[in-house]
Amino acid sequence: MENIFFTISVIFLIIISVVLFWRERSFRKRARNYEANMRRKMYELAVLKDLSKKIGSSFDVERIIDVVTGSLHQFIEHTSVSYMLLEKEGFSFKIYLEKSVDKNFIHEVRERMKTSLETLLVKEINDQEIEERVSGAIVIDEKPNKIGSFFNIPLVIDEKVVGLLTIADTKEGQYKEEDITILYKIVAQASQSVTKLEQLVKTEQLKLGAIVESLIDGVIMTDREYKVLMVNPAAKKYLGLEKTLDIDFFKLVNSFEDHFDIRSKLEESIAFDKIITEREVLINEKFFQIVVAPVKGESHIVEDQILGCVVVFHDITKEKESEKFKEDFNSLIVHELRGPLGTIKKIGEVMHGERIREDKTTYDEYIKIVFDSSSQMLELVDGLLDISRIESGRFALSSRVSEIKNIIEGRVIFFSTLAKDKEIELISKVSEDVPSEIKFDPLRIEQALSNLLSNSVKYTNPKGLIEVQAFLHKKGEKIVEEAERNGVVWFITERENEVFFNVPDCVVVGVTDSGEGISKENLEKMFIKFNKEEILMQNKSGKKSTGLGLAVVKGIIRAHGGIVGVDSREGEGSTFYFTINI
Amino acid sequence: MTKRLLIVDDDKIFIKIFRDTLIKDYNGKYEVAVANNGIEALAKMEEFHPDLIVLDLKMPEMDGLEFLRERKRRDQGMHIPVLISSNFFDAEKVSEGLDLGVNGYVVKSDYSIKSIVDHMDSLLGIKTEDTKEPDI
Numbered sequence: 001m002e003n004i005f006f007t008i009s010v011i012f013l014i015i016i017s018v019v020l021f022w023r024e025r026s027f028r029k030r031a032r033n034y035e036a037n038m039r040r041k042m043y044e045l046a047v048l049k050d051l052s053k054k055i056g057s058s059f060d061v062e063r064i065i066d067v068v069t070g071s072l073h074q075f076i077e078h079t080s081v082s083y084m085l086l087e088k089e090g091f092s093f094k095i096y097l098e099k100s101v102d103k104n105f106i107h108e109v110r111e112r113m114k115t116s117l118e119t120l121l122v123k124e125i126n127d128q129e130i131e132e133r134v135s136g137a138i139v140i141d142e143k144p145n146k147i148g149s150f151f152n153i154p155l156v157i158d159e160k161v162v163g164l165l166t167i168a169d170t171k172e173g174q175y176k177e178e179d180i181t182i183l184y185k186i187v188a189q190a191s192q193s194v195t196k197l198e199q200l201v202k203t204e205q206l207k208l209g210a211i212v213e214s215l216i217d218g219v220i221m222t223d224r225e226y227k228v229l230m231v232n233p234a235a236k237k238y239l240g241l242e243k244t245l246d247i248d249f250f251k252l253v254n255s256f257e258d259h260f261d262i263r264s265k266l267e268e269s270i271a272f273d274k275i276i277t278e279r280e281v282l283i284n285e286k287f288f289q290i291v292v293a294p295v296k297g298e299s300h301i302v303e304d305q306i307l308g309c310v311v312v313f314h315d316i317t318k319e320k321e322s323e324k325f326k327e328d329f330n331s332l333i334v335h336e337l338r339g340p341l342g343t344i345k346k347i348g349e350v351m352h353g354e355r356i357r358e359d360k361t362t363y364d365e366y367i368k369i370v371f372d373s374s375s376q377m378l379e380l381v382d383g384l385l386d387i388s389r390i391e392s393g394r395f396a397l398s399s400r401v402s403e404i405k406n407i408i409e410g411r412v413i414f415f416s417t418l419a420k421d422k423e424i425e426l427i428s429k430v431s432e433d434v435p436s437e438i439k440f441d442p443l444r445i446e447q448a449l450s451n452l453l454s455n456s457v458k459y460t461n462p463k464g465l466i467e468v469q470a471f472l473h474k475k476g477e478k479i480v481e482e483a484e485r486n487g488v489v490w491f492i493t494e495r496e497n498e499v500f501f502n503v504p505d506c507v508v509v510g511v512t513d514s515g516e517g518i519s520k521e522n523l524e525k526m527f528i529k530f531n532k533e534e535i536l537m538q539n540k541s542g543k544k545s546t547g548l549g550l551a552v553v554k555g556i557i558r559a560h561g562g563i564v565g566v567d568s569r570e571g572e573g574s575t576f577y578f579t580i581n582i
Numbered sequence: 583m584t585k586r587l588l589i590v591d592d593d594k595i596f597i598k599i600f601r602d603t604l605i606k607d608y609n610g611k612y613e614v615a616v617a618n619n620g621i622e623a624l625a626k627m628e629e630f631h632p633d634l635i636v637l638d639l640k641m642p643e644m645d646g647l648e649f650l651r652e653r654k655r656r657d658q659g660m661h662i663p664v665l666i667s668s669n670f671f672d673a674e675k676v677s678e679g680l681d682l683g684v685n686g687y688v689v690k691s692d693y694s695i696k697s698i699v700d701h702m703d704s705l706l707g708i709k710t711e712d713t714k715e716p717d718i
Contacts, residue, residue, distance in 0.1 A: 331670070335640060338669040342691025343595050349694045350603055362602065369595055 062092075065155070065165065068190055069096055076179050078167045079145070080105070080136075083155070084113045085163035086121070090129035097136035101170070105145040106134060113166050116152050120161045148172035151180050153187045158195045218288075218313035220252065221295070224306060226266060228252055238313055240284055259283050265292045266309050273306060280316070289314040336380055340373035383548030390555030397559050402442040404507055404580065405430045408468050411446060415453045423462045426453075431471040431486045434507050440560055440580050448556045451549035452511040452576045460515040460573075469510040473503060473579065483508070490575035491517075492567040503563065503579065510577040517570040553578065585706055587612045588632035590623040590649065591667070592641045596690065603695050612702075620644025624652060627659045634706055636698070638690075639668040639675055647675060650682035663705045667698065 062085060069081040082095035093110055110132070114125050150168035154161055165187060167175070212219050218235030222228050226249045236242045239255040256262050260281045269276050269292045276292040291312045296305065347366045350356055356363055389395045412428045419426040449468070456466050471486040473479055479500055483490055490512045557564040557578040568574035587604070591597055597616055604612045615630045617623035619641045626632070639646035646666065653659060666679055667690040676687050685705050688698050 331672075335669050338691040339593060339596075342669060343593075343599070345691065346596070346599050346695055349696070350599060353607070355606060359606075366599075369599075373595070 079169045083165045092131045094133045100137045100140045101145040102141045117164045145170050149174040220311040223308040269294050286317045287320045289316050340377045343373045386552045395559050397441040399439050399441045401437045403436050407446050411449045424464050426466045428468040433472045434470050444556045448553045451553050456513040460513045464514040466513045473506050473508050475504050491569045506579040506581045508579050510575050512575040514573040518568040584613050585633045588615050588635045590617045591638035592618050620649030635664045
């Protein structure tokens with residue numbers, strides 16, 4: 001019985017020991033595996049880290065592969081490492097020999113790669129398309145070699161196969177799955193970083209492209225050989241090349257004509273690495289500031305090397321025009337002031353003499369000329385001051401409840417003396433429904449009315465008629481019909497005039513004369529743009545008056561929120577009108 | 583000897599004072615005709631045959647320089663001396679005027695009538711006479 005117990009105990013112990021032993025063994029084995037795994041992982045990580053450092057932000061696929069293959073010998077035994085890449089034109093095949101082999105070996109690798117790449121790209125590859133480069137150990141033909149083992153890794157960038165990486169060795173059974181996996185991982189990592197970079201560059205390029213495309217400034221880019229790389233829409237427009245396809249350097253040079261020697265400027269900029277600025281180049285009736293600047297590369301491959309040139313056009317026509325305008329306006333005003341001043345001076349000279357004092361008629365005439373000339377100058381200076389105030393927005397109104405009828409009647413009395421001298425009949429016609437209390441700046445409105453009346457008296461022939469009119473306008477009604485109902489004779493025709501659209505309740509004030517009328521051409525000019533520019537235009541067209549008076553009228557009425565305008569029938573007369581909102 | 587003067591100017595007041603003075607104070611030394619712009623001046627040159635032209639620059643229809651260009655183009659009356667009289671000095675216009683056969687330049691708002699007449703006399707080769715008018 002004891003024996004049996006002993007035997008069982010022994011067996012039991014043996015079993016336990018065996019189990020323990022096995023467990024221990026499997027533990028050890030697992031630990032060993034674990035350790036190996038860890039080591040490989042660490043190694044992989046180290047390699048990847050090293051690689052990613054070397055690859056950095058490089059965008060050159062070939063360079064990245066060189067880095068990868070260059071570090072292969074650290075962890076994988078091989079005779080050759082090679083890659084075949086899809087280029088812009090054809091393929092490149094590069095093989096690096098770790099050990100010497102014969103030509104056949106290289107040829108065989110190349111053939112195998114070609115076949116694999118054909119399958120991957122679903123495309124036949126012509127031998128002539130492949131550019132071969134061999135580097136590393138020397139080729140020895142006396143020593144025939146065969147491929148013992150090899151494996152391919154496709155190079156994928158941005159989900160597209162761009163080539164193949166192949167490791168080959170003369171020994172058979174050289175590569176285990178683990179080795180292949182590491183390489184796969186390395187290549188995948190490299191591809192990924194390139195893909196990311198490429199996408200980044202693409203977005204940046206798109207962004208940059210969109211900016212350049214939408215720039216108001218013209219931009220042209222060329223490479224070192226003056227090949228035109230880019231012409232943005234603005235540049236095309238400025239050079240009149242909108243409809244020209246495939247703009248080459250020749251077409252570009254031609255489009256500048258003789259105004260700008262783009263060729264020599266580019267040459268100079270590239271040769272001396274210099275930014276050239278040209279002020280005031282006249283192209284197609286526009287003035288440009290043109291900047292020609294060299295473009296430099298910043299990557300490691302082309303450090304500080306000039307890659308090409310960029311030409312930027314900035315349209316300065318507006319600046320030039322406003323400069324010219326200021327000059328013209330100043331000289332106009334100087335001219336307008338010098339006229340009457342010169343006259344006064346001359347009269348002073350003449351009146352100094354004895355003869356004039358005896359000639360009473362001429363004496364009186366000259367006194368009147370002095371009076372008129374100085375009034376003219378005073379008017380001009382006042383007008384200028386008002387215009388400047390209106391233009392700079394410093395035109396303050398002091399509105400208060402006033403009666404328009406009183407103002408109209410007051411002005412009619414004021415101008416009746418002048419009108420009587422020319423035998424002009426001056427009357428007012430204010431409709432009964434015109435409210436007696438409206439809020440406006442009475443002094444300014446009086447000034448506006450004075451300016452209109454003074455013009456009318458000036459341009460109406462003797463024995464003519466001038467009528468100052470006022471009637472009420474209700475929103476939605478037609479102003480011309482309202483004028484008719486109020487028995488007002490005027491020359492306003494309601495064309496499809498946007499000015500008459502949606503006019504709120506207001507009092508319409510008109511000054512109608514039986515003058516010569518104004519030609520259509522001049523009418524259009526008259527109230528379009530009453531500012532200095534318009535005055536200049538009028539003056540250039542030979543009209544003597546500076547027209548400051550009308551500009552001031554427009555400024556006053558605009559400040560009140562009203563509308564102002566003129567219409568005329570040639571040979572019959574004209575109506576100037578403005579509105580005061582209620 | 584009476585000289586024939588053509589005044590080309592659109593400033594009626596200047597013309598009045600200038601003509602009045604020439605007629606009354608210079609005792610018929612000048613016979614005066616007036617044109618209000620370049621077009622009228624071209625016509626007056628034909629009928630009046632002036633010995634001298636006093637020309638304003640800024641005029642409607644045809645200004646002074648346009649008149650000079652047209653005169654040169656037609657090759658009409660090129661022998662007649664021209665004195666520009668304008669309200670302000672514009673170097674560009676003067677230099678173009680000189681190319682177009684202009685002989686002298688006065689800024690009429692700065693010059694007294696007497697000094698304008700002195701200029702005219704020297705262009706016509708007349709010795710300046712003392713007149714009743716004092717120089718001021």
